[in-house]
Amino acid sequence: MGLRRGGCVLLALLFSFFRSSCGRTSSDVSASRSMDSLIRDRAFRELVRRRTGVVYRVPLPANLSAMEASVLRLRSSSLWRRGANLSASYIPPGTLAVPHVRRVVVVYQNWRGMSASYFGVPGYELAAPVVGLFLYDASDNASSAELDLRVTEDPVSIRFTVAAPDSSTRCARFERDGSVHLQNPASTGQCTARSTGHFTMIVPSGSSSGHAPARKEKKWRVLDMEIVGGMLALALVVLMGTGIRRLVKKKRRMKQIVRHAEENDALGAACVGKSRMPSAAMTRTQPRMENEDAPMT
Known part of the structure; x- marks a missing residue:
């Protein structure tokens, strides 16, 4: 052939x-x-x-x-x-x-x-x-x-x-x-x-x-497709960046809320296994006489 x-x-x-x-x-x-x-x-x-x-x-x-x-x-x-x-x-x-x-x-x-x-x-x-x-x-x-x-x-x-x-x-x-x-x-x-x-x-x-218009048009089409593809990729990167930023900001905010709650908690806290539970210090109640205001020593 x-x-x-x-x-x-x-x-x-x-x-x-x-x-x-x-x-x-x-x-x-x-x-x-x-x-x-x-x-x-x-x-x-x-x-x-x-x-x-x-x-x-x-x-x-x-x-x-x-x-x-x-x-x-x-x-x-x-x-x-x-x-x-x-x-x-x-x-x-x-x-x-x-x-x-x-x-x-x-x-x-x-x-x-x-x-x-x-x-x-x-x-x-x-x-x-x-x-x-x-x-x-x-x-x-x-x-x-x-x-x-x-x-x-x-x-x-x-x-x-x-x-x-x-x-x-x-x-x-x-x-x-x-x-x-x-x-x-x-x-x-x-x-x-x-x-x-x-x-x-x-x-x-x-x-x-020999500069064929068909080839020129084809090159322009390829260039247009590359530009559109680049813009779509850029938009995707921006969206991903915005989503990650919001996720990090939300996580940071949750940590601040937990820390603030722990600092203002009237009771103490103790860890049992992987759980955090409230606890209070053990204080013995002082004995008192029925007719006396002062405690016995």
């Missing part, structure tokens, strides 16, 4: 404009496709009783809060005449859905900090979050079958929020079968495509220009 991946990377280095490589495992492909299906289902539910031609944000589960998704429903004729614009992706006019259907749903995904967990290219690192762009059949809500697109004029353009790309930056398109196609970015720094799928920008591993 390692030799196969190494061969794929070697072949990728031989092409300067359009490159193809492989390296995604079947588990990664299966996981990303499951996420696509989940987002698709959420997008279709969001479109219930919604207007056609308006972009809506897709609500995602709490465990996917790091991701972002939006959805747009269009007639195929409108897609052909006007194209579609969703967030950072633009489908130009002259685009057809394949196979042809009456209405289409366009779903845009931004994987953000979760990109590196599902996508990767051997020998490269992500320089931007992974973006997904998919078309689905909206003619029958019970179908929602995935469609492809065919551009007759300009290709689809995808913008990424990254620093100005250099000669080592590449656009990557992740195919359904796990393969990865690489190509040079457009002169404007954008990536172009003639089909749907997942897209991103990558740089060679160890490149000074």
